[in-house]
Amino acid sequence: MTREEMHKLLTEAVMAWREATRHADELDDAICALLRGCPDPECATCAQIVCHYGNPLHFRYDGCPSCVAESKTHHAPETIQ
Ligand SMILES: [Zn+2]
Numbered sequence: 001m002t003r004e005e006m007h008k009l010l011t012e013a014v015m016a017w018r019e020a021t022r023h024a025d026e027l028d029d030a031i032c033a034l035l036r037g038c039p040d041p042e043c044a045t046c047a048q049i050v051c052h053y054g055n056p057l058h059f060r061y062d063g064c065p066s067c068v069a070e071s072k073t074h075h076a077p078e079t080i081q
Pocket residue numbers: 007038039040043044045046047
């Protein structure tokens with residue numbers, strides 16, 4: 001399988017998974033298996049597919065900037081403007 005084909009399969013798997021489990025944070029086994037098929041562990045294409053925010057830095061060693069910002073806002077008190 002080429003990397004391009006793998007990314008296509010990953011896109012389809014992630015779309016189906018989002019349809020089925022909208023609020024799940026954990027990726028399912030099928031998606032993890034596809035991710036392991038990509039030779040680059042910090043692949044920007046895989047990151048964009050998997051990240052809720054489409055951020056190509058999702059697999060960065062210190063965490064995804066978009067997902068981290070989101071989890072921070074969840075814990076911060078609400079600011080009323
Ligand atoms: Zn990839």
